[in-house]
Amino acid sequence: MTQAPDWLVARPIAHRGLHDSRAGVIENSLSAARAAIASGFGVECDVQLTRDGDLVVFHDDTLERLTAQAGDVAHFDARALAALELTGGRDKIPTFAAFLSEIGGRTPLVVELKSRFDGDLRGAQRAAALLADYAGPVAIESFDPEPMALLRAHAQTLGIAHVPLGMVGEARYSEADWPMLSPAQRVEMTHFLHYPRSRPDFLSWSLADLPHAIPFLLRTTPGLPVTTWTVRSPEQAALAAQWTDQIVFEGFRP
Secondary structure (H helix, E strand, C coil): CCCCCHHHHCCCEEECCCCEHHHCECCCCHHHHHHHHHHCCEEEEEEEECCCCCEEECCCCECCCCCCCCCEHHHCCHHHHHCCECCCCCCECCEHHHHHHHHCCCCCEEEEECCCCCCCCHHHHHHHHHHCCCCCCEEEEECCHHHHHHHHHCHHHHCCCCCCEEEEECCCCCCCCCCCCCHHHHHHHHCCCCHHHHCCCEEEEEHHHCCCHHHHHHHHCCCCCEEEEEECCHHHHHHHHHHCCEEEECCCCC
16 A cells, blocks of 8 residues: 555645636636646546547546537547537546646646446556656545556556555445446445455545544544545535545635
């Protein structure tokens, strides 16, 4: 395990960048990253695997909510996705490589690997390839223990032994909200039974599920840093401060 560095929780982390749709700054865009950097915040972003094995910075599995295009992100090549404008702003979907170039080590970056929970580990491998030579503070996290277990087991070979690896979690994984999970996956994730394989350096836990035994115990012994998402008000930030080390926020400025 990599000891989580102080920068991971040194400043609030802007959820999908410092986005503001009313101002034309769309989530996970280069503009949202620039706004976070200008305000002195860290950046959290989501990366999705494309048809040709690359990564784009985009949260949803499908394109409809944030673009004029319909369809599954995984059915498009990265070049085609990078040509799509984000609705309500002037940005286009950034490739992960372009996003890293834009940030350029100027602020801490937390990268969430999105997953279909289908055993496809190409996204994790591509992320590692892009981050191996990235000169800046960066961490990788995911809800899915499989890509994190891969990165943990092969960190040295992949060139990311210096990169903190974390798990994202919440208290329950209902069939309604997580239909892609098998019963076995649901049990493993609910009770954090993947810990011997994932061995996270830090934890990012749902604000709605605080306080909870898993973040409390991991924060206490072995002393992992815990962040929480998604904090949307000063009142929620005050609650988060009781149980976690830093917030992932949106909709206000802490």
